Amino acid sequence: MEVEMKVFNDPIHGHIALPELLVQFIDTPQFQRLRYIKQLGGAYFVFPGASHNRFEHSIGVGYLAGRLVQALHERQPELNITQRDMLCVQIAGLCHDLGHGPFSHMFDANFMKKAIPGSTWKHEEASICMLDHLIRQNNLENEMVAAGLVLPEDLVFIKELIDINAAQHQVENNGARDAEVNGDRRINKPFLYEIVSNKRNGIDVDKWDYFARDCSYLGMANNFDYNRLLKFARVCTVQEKKQICFRDKEKGNLYDFFYMRNCIHRRACQHRVVKIVEEMISEAFLQADGVIEIKGSEESTFRISTAKDDMEAYTKLTDVMFQKILYYPIPEENAQNIMNAQNILRNVMRHKFYMFAHETKPFCSKMSEEEITDQVVIFITERILINQDPLDVTKVIVQVVTMNYGMKVNNPIDGVNFYSKTNPNEAHLITREEVSLFLPNMFEEKLVRVYYKKIKGEEAEGPEEAEGPEEAEGPEEAEGPEEAEGPEEGERLRVLDDQIIIILKDYLEQWYQEKAMTFSYSLTIV
Known part of the structure; x- marks a missing residue:
């Protein structure tokens, strides 16, 4: 069956083609919401170019997921990668970030931990729930079936590709009905689970896109070439399990990949000013939490911190909350909370x-x-x-x-297997000494x-106010109308x-x- 495609002009990848079904996912309020969530959170207040959003990143990941699975299919027909498999992988890439909250990682890594102490909630869980909500609210089940997908099997598979732990947790909550629907894929095609979110070594198309995109908008050089890596990706059987491996001569390119991740985090994501900006925005959100209400399904209302429990409410929760708090009318109750929050956000706007x-x-x-x-x-x-x-x-x-x-204290290359030109079907690990002594x-x-x-x-x-008696007793300050007093106070x-x-x-x-x-x-x- 020929798949209808639509062409987008992406500033990073150029002209890209996506299946019509993916476009139907994109043209929904739940996906369009990502236009209003900054990819790098508070970094936009420090790096003027970091204006890109989760929207374009998600489209890029969907595109690259399609390229990688297509390359494996063409290079190794014996893998029996079907059109259904390829479409599921692309949808997973497209929808993997649906669950991000305001200012991306600031929401779950900072705000939520303080709003709900002990919370282990992560945005991947919301991505799974938002995907269900998106499909249900826009009646896409029929479109998915018309495109050749089989429900609910392929929907469960898509969720597993996004985050297998979150998907399996949802299946457990739903009962055993869907527990084994993808057992065959997990056994015969486990490499498909390494394309969008690679838990084994972290090499996935999510990072391929955000490395290129973040570097471009931050004005940083990107030393990693995903186009080259695409040409040398191959599935090999390692310890009786099929996994994506790479040509041995690509070990240097992969070290650049992991080094690039460190560079972006060091120079942008973990920048000391970026971190305090996000701390201040998070503090403002905490002050407003419980004051500002977000309408959800069936006329229910939620706080900022509980909107994640209702996807109708969560759809409305984006970076726009910053402006909503900033210009929120001062209520009779909890007035001080809103004034505190607004004062914090005004300081952020003024770079104070x-x-x-x-x-x-x-x-x-x-x-x-x-x-x-x-x-x-x-x-x-x-x-x-x-x-x-x-x-x-x-x-x-x-x-x-x-x-x-990317792999905590471990050498990330220790989780990557390489094949040689003379033996492309057998992969093995490479020691650090085989790469370089400069590692x-x-x-x-x-x-x-x-x-x-x-x-x-x-x-x-x-x-300082508590120490104020000295100031109150000082006659000099009581006589303070002289202009000379200003510089002394500043000093x-x-x-x-x-x-x-x-x-x-x-x-x-x-x-x-x-x-x-x-x-x-x-x-x-x-």
């Missing part, structure tokens, strides 16, 4: 961010970010209270940033940053800012010297 104090040198640790954060907070709080420093301990912000090559010794590091909730050069609302605030930074920097360095080294580890090449 919380003060950055210091960050440690990189170190390696098997402790979680949460465990390290708790330890640093306790350490700094104790010293502030003991020394009676002019700081409000509730205004100290500690962030632990983890940088790696990193470690593949993950952490660092700790400390900020203070005060806008530099402005009067704080915290302990006082500058001294206070410098004092805060010096104190926090000193305490963080003390923690690093006394504590960080006790749980750090190192690797030595013999």
Whole structure:
């Protein structure tokens, strides 16, 4: 059956063709919602070019998923990749990010963890639910069947391709009815599960697109060439399981792939200003949570933090919430919460961010970010209270940033099998010595940053006010109409800012010297 295609002009991949069924998915309110969610979250407030959204990224992933599965089909007909398989893979690529919340990863990695302590919710779960909602609300079941898909089998398969853990969790909640519908694919075609979201080694088309797209919009060079890797992708049987492997001469290109991920995170996603921007936006959302209501299905209403439980409400939850909070009429109840949130967002708009104090040198640790954060907070709080420093301990912000090559502490190439030109059907691992002696010794590091909730050069609302008796008693300030008073006040605030930074920097360095080294580890090449 000939598949009708539609052509898009993408700024990254050029003119791309997508099946008509994918276009029907794109032309829905649930997918169009992605136009209003920034790909890099708060980075747009730091990098003026980072204006791209989840919408175009998702289209790019759907396209690349089709290219990879088509290449494998043409190169190895014996794999028996069907048109149904290819269409499912493309839909999974297209819909893999449907569940992202406002400002992308800021929502689940920052806001949700604080709004619902102990929450393990991730956007992949919402992607699965939103896909169901999209199909149901737009009556796409008949269109999917007309395109050759078999329901519910292929829909379950699409969800598994997006995130197999989230999909299986949903199946468990629905009962055993769909539990084994794709048993044959899991056994005979497990390589299809590595195209959109590769849990084995992280090499998937999601990253192929966002590397190219993020670098282009950030103004960074992208050293990874996915077009070349496409030509050398091949399915081999390794330990009785079929998996996507690559030609041995592509090992250098794949190291560039993993290094590129580290570069984007280091220079943009984990940029110290980006992180505090997202902290401030998240704080504003927390202040507004419970005040702003979002209408869901059957006239129900939800908070920002609970909208994920109803896809009708979640469809309305995008970056637009920033503007909604900023211009929300002050209510009679909870007025202070909204005013606090609006003040925070106005500071973000004016590029008045919380003060950055210091960050440690990189170190390696098997402790979680949460465990390290708790330890640093306790350490700094104790010293502030003991020394009676002019700081409000509730205004100290500690962030632990983890940088790696995508597979935590492991060498990512250890999860990749390579074939040779002379033996394309047999794949094997490659040792680091076979690649280069210049490879990193470690593949993950952490660092700790400390900020203070005060806008530099402005009067704080915290302990500075508590110390106010001196100011109230001072006759000089009571006589303050003279113009000369302005510079003196500005100098006082500058001294206070410098004092805060010096104190926090000193305490963080003390923690690093006394504590960080006790749980750090190192690797030595013999």
